Amino acid sequence: MPEGHTLHRHARMHHRRYAGHPVAVSSPQGRFAAQASLLDGRKLARAEAHGKHLFHVYGPDAIVHIHLGLAGIFDERKLPLLAPVGQVRMRVAGRTHWTDLRGPNACELWTSDDVARLQARLGPDPLRKDADPEKAWTRISKSRVSLAALLMDQAVLAGVGNVYRAEILFRHGVAPMTTGRELDQIVFKEMWDDLVELMNYGVKAGQIDTVRPEHMPEVMGREPRKDAHGGEVYVYRRHGLPCYICGTEVAKAELAGRNLFWCPTCQPE
Structure with a gap:
């Protein structure tokens, strides 16, 4: 299972590539299709991580919570888009790059209250500035x-x-x-x-x-x-x-x- 530095590395990459701009969100696999349709075309506010959890924040009502688990991986590419390979749970495409998520333990649409409940259960993360x-x-x-x-x-x-x-x-x-x-x-x-x-x-x-x-x-x-x-x-x-x-x-x-x-x-x- 990836350790926390891996999730923070992806969070920083996703924030740098996608935050502040509308992104295309889809679910080629179909398991995240309904949620992806609510996000497609919205502006990504930020990407951040806490421990082994990653969050794509579109607003207080729409936060994608991702936990890679043992088998989850991100595939990071530059445009142009290519046909999906394997079971892609979520695809995010921006102005210059696109990201495919495969095999995560969790990929779900949350609210800020859901995130707060999770963070209340987690210990301090050495990579977060708010860690105590x-x-x-x-x-x-x-x-x-x-x-x-x-x-x-x-x-x-x-x-x-x-x-x-x-x-x-x-x-x-x-x-x-x-x-x-x-x-x-x-x-x-x-x-x-x-x-x-x-x-x-x-x-x-x-x-x-x-x-x-x-x-x-x-x-x-x-x-x-x-x-x-x-x-x-x-x-x-x-x-x-x-x-x-x-x-x-x-x-x-x-x-x-x-x-x-x-x-x-x-x-x-």
């Missing part, structure tokens, strides 16, 4: 649940997924099974600031890079990472390989149906 990290700290500091689980809870922190979860814990030397109430507030503040920086870089670069400059391949004389997710990471999907810092074999376990990665030496219990 104290809201996350309040929940974390009182919890007996592991940080590995809390960081993946969208009601605690919105937008953090499996990669950022593993990497932020490693970068701050925190054992994954440390409970929220055991975490020092200063360490939480450092982790939050780090997430803000790393995720903003992810928006700009289009991939997750978490390795510090001194541990990059060209500095350490190692081969670059080869993985479908791209980017240089410390522990994510590196189980069985030596830690870049201490040489200990990176560990892997399953937690709540997701794989968890960490270094037993750099992140001691």
Whole structure:
């Protein structure tokens, strides 16, 4: 499932390409046809994201809520338009570009009240200017649940997924099974600031890079990472390989149906 930086990257792209102008909205697949007909020809006010949710805002009465889920993808193209390929749930076409949405978990027409209800359930998003990290700290500091689980809870922190979860814990030397109430507030503040920086870089670069400059391949004389997710990471999907810092074999376990990665030496219990 795409992490928050991917949705913010698409939101910024869609805002830049379509906001402020009328757009053509259709549903070649047909499943969003009735809603698309209400939007077709309207001016897109803005596109924004909160965590793993994206919103195309046409007005308080018409907001397209999109959640990509595991299979959803955006196909971004320049004009001219081409015939739809596959099951296109929604097509948005502007003056210079067009976007096809396929296979989302959700693509639905909402009002501003619907959006407000969702956002009230979500934790602060490190990529949003209105984020309040104290809201996350309040929940974390009182919890007996592991940080590995809390960081993946969208009601605690919105937008953090499996990669950022593993990497932020490693970068701050925190054992994954440390409970929220055991975490020092200063360490939480450092982790939050780090997430803000790393995720903003992810928006700009289009991939997750978490390795510090001194541990990059060209500095350490190692081969670059080869993985479908791209980017240089410390522990994510590196189980069985030596830690870049201490040489200990990176560990892997399953937690709540997701794989968890960490270094037993750099992140001691």
